[in-house]
Amino acid sequence: MTYDIAALRARFPALAAGIAHFDGPGGTQTPEPVIRAIADALSNPLSNRGRTAPGERNAEAIVTETRQALADLLGAHPGGIVFGRSATQLTYDFSRTLARTWSPGDEVVVTRLDHDANIRPWVQAAEQAGATVRWADFDPATGELTADDIRAVLSERTRVVAVTAASNLIGTRPAVAEITRLVRDAGALSYVDGVHHAAHTLVELERLGADFYVCSPYKFLGPHHGVLAARPELLETLHPDKLLPSTDAVPERFELGTLPYEFLAGTRAAVDFLAALDASATGTRRQRLASSFAALEEHEQVLRTRIDKGLSALDGITVHSRAADRTPTVLLTFEQHSTADAYGFLADRKIHAPAGSFYAVEASRRLGLGDTGGLRIGLAPYNSTEDVDRLLTGLSDFLTPGRG
Incomplete structure (x- = not known):
């Protein structure tokens, strides 16, 4: 499988704005062919x-x-x-x-x-x-x-x-x-x-x-x-x-x-x-989609592991995404800070990880988060390790008194 993240990102005009997008669950950016x-x-x-x-x-x-x-x-x-x-x-x-x-x-x-x-x-x-x-x-x-x-x-x-x-x-x-x-x-x-x-x-x-x-x-x-x-x-x-x-x-x-x-x-x-995410995929469109989604899942798993490891090193965070089988989507809250403040702090640094219940209000309430929800980190095909590192640095700065 061939997943060329640099070549992929070059096909998304919106990424030229320099924003690290972790808002994919709410809607992805649009590639030039679309x-x-x-x-x-x-x-x-x-x-x-x-x-x-x-x-x-x-x-x-x-x-x-x-x-x-x-x-x-x-x-x-x-x-x-x-x-x-x-x-x-x-x-x-x-x-x-x-x-x-x-x-x-x-x-x-x-x-x-x-x-x-x-x-x-x-x-x-x-x-x-x-x-x-x-x-x-x-x-x-x-x-x-x-x-x-x-x-x-x-x-x-x-x-x-x-x-x-x-x-x-x-x-x-x-x-x-x-x-x-x-x-x-x-x-x-x-x-x-x-x-x-x-x-x-x-x-x-x-x-x-x-x-x-x-x-x-x-x-x-x-x-x-x-x-x-x-x-x-x-x-x-x-x-x-x-x-x-x-x-x-x-x-x-x-x-x-x-x-x-x-x-x-x-x-x-x-x-x-999507069928071309794996640059080496061949065959029918369905076959190319199968190869490309396998490559995408592998790419997203690497990034999700990087996020999980980085979050585990930060104090004062509760991660609410715990299911054994889950998408590369993480909901978190902070012991001493509001998620709305974290959202704004990250946005000022061109890192978009929004906060809310995202219309899943029953789930948010069941988790004990009321209608406020949490800060949601979601991956999309164009996310990179650099994006993840920017996010983790931003969260670390947010949680460190006197920094940022």
Whole structure:
């Protein structure tokens, strides 16, 4: 495997500002090929999809090619790729559609570990349908959410289990494949939030076992919109509200209004960029993605180990990311200082590691951090050892009286 971090970083115009970015969990910086793809889409003829005029054909090609690119990224069928404004919007839309089949006494399972975008839409849909919400807890001491935690709240009345594939707050990666097997055996559907997960792990929808998997390209070097992957035959059974003249074909029946073609073009370019992270990778796009994600995980593991070792040498820090399997994401708090102050201190030194609960408010509260959360350090493909060393030096200065 070949992971050339210097060559990779040179393709991100934003890095010229000299900022060490540890804000990847909130959204990554954008590589030049993605920027160019968006500009090219807007610079060429572009109109509503069709097969007659050049602008129509360009729009049609962008949509078709981007569905295939995301199918390659997620190990899914292109006919099961749905585009939306955001992962939150897609989850609200699908929760409302699924809730039409629920009755009083039916149950919906959500977890304390999840981002609120995979909690509140289900809670609100359940309330409107008269269904019962059951909460799966996680262990705040370890950060672990296990299949047993889900099993404890499953019943014959469970209709949907909404669970994260990776916590955006503390990085925990639950055993989703084991969880979805339990859900399937219970006769329920699984809705998996992969927004943080897809940035660090090569997804294979069938192996993961998720009925629905939602993610956001802007978390993996692309532009801002949402993507949902599901089996086309499952989507065929669902009938959302839609305009009378709009197509009822799957997956288009779930895509309300005109798609952001330029953003889709950028997402297609982002998938191709990810497939080239391993400069020596060959084969199909899926095969190149597999090689590149293996190289990315190796790179991120080296940096995460460096961060963990550096943090362990600093006094007055509590690390809340403790799960055995987790993304390169670390949440920490300080015994004598506020995380907001640390955020500002680092930002003044062009080190971006933000503080907050990052919409994972239930997880933050369960950890005993209230709605304040902590300082989150998250890695992205372009982070370097120099970035890490700047971060650790900045934290050391913050914790040393009279320095900085």
